[in-house]
Amino acid sequence: MNLLSKGIYSIPQASKLLDVSPERLRFWVCGRRTMQASPIIKSELEPIDHQIALSFINLIEIKFINAFSKYGVKVRSIRYMAEEARRVLDHPHPFATDMIFRTDGRKIFIETAEKTGDKKLYDLKGKNWGIYDILMDALKKDVIYGPSGLAERWYPRREAAPNIIVHPKVAFGQPALEESGVPSEALYDSYVAEDEDVDSVARWYAVPAKQVKEAVNFQIKLQTLH
Numbered sequence: 001m002n003l004l005s006k007g008i009y010s011i012p013q014a015s016k017l018l019d020v021s022p023e024r025l026r027f028w029v030c031g032r033r034t035m036q037a038s039p040i041i042k043s044e045l046e047p048i049d050h051q052i053a054l055s056f057i058n059l060i061e062i063k064f065i066n067a068f069s070k071y072g073v074k075v076r077s078i079r080y081m082a083e084e085a086r087r088v089l090d091h092p093h094p095f096a097t098d099m100i101f102r103t104d105g106r107k108i109f110i111e112t113a114e115k116t117g118d119k120k121l122y123d124l125k126g127k128n129w130g131i132y133d134i135l136m137d138a139l140k141k142d143v144i145y146g147p148s149g150l151a152e153r154w155y156p157r158r159e160a161a162p163n164i165i166v167h168p169k170v171a172f173g174q175p176a177l178e179e180s181g182v183p184s185e186a187l188y189d190s191y192v193a194e195d196e197d198v199d200s201v202a203r204w205y206a207v208p209a210k211q212v213k214e215a216v217n218f219q220i221k222l223q224t225l226h
Contacts, residue, residue: 007056007173016225056168057096060151064095077118098145161218188219
């Protein structure tokens with residue numbers, strides 16, 4: 001396995017990118033023995049220096065889980081959905097593929113709702129599955145899928161930073177400008193070193209000043225999260 005093409009993220013890095021608390025993220029990835037709760041997803045990577053390491057595919061899986069969690073869907077419902085998706089779609093990371101958006105995905109969603117009785121998943125009286133469509137649309141809009149159906153790139157803050165992508169084969173998976181591949185962190189560090197002179201940084205990296213500002217604001221926002 002070529003780790004450099006997978007993207008490598010620590011729990012703190014993933015936490016900031018996904019805007020999920022480290023504790024919650026670790027629970028989803030590792031489970032909790034005291035609660036006899038198994039992990040919802042399995043990391044693609046072995047631990048590095050005894051620390052949990054996540055891949056780009058894992059980031060997309062967690063993004064999926066977080067969308068349902070924010071809506072108030074119970075962890076046990078999400079765990080059941082993950083297990084059923086792996087079985088039905090015959091894929092180890094179904095939440096990171098576009099298969100989950102197809103007909104089988106809807107069937108998995110409905111079966112989970114009926115099996116768990118989770119009221120956040122459906123309208124018991126009207127059998128309204130609208131939340132599925134709402135969440136699926138939200139999950140699809142920022143992720144680009146490759147020919148195999150697996151997630152290929154992600155725009156982590158598309159509205160505020162449309163030129164910043166996370167791609168496992170660009171800048172070792174760290175946030176970077178889409179066209180040039182310059183990491184947003186490098187642009188921010190240079191901005192600070194150059195006494196916040198945007199034009200100087202833009203000339204140094206041969207990128208538009210507007211994109212330097214975008215990268216700087218992206219990094220500032222990232223630093224305020226968790």
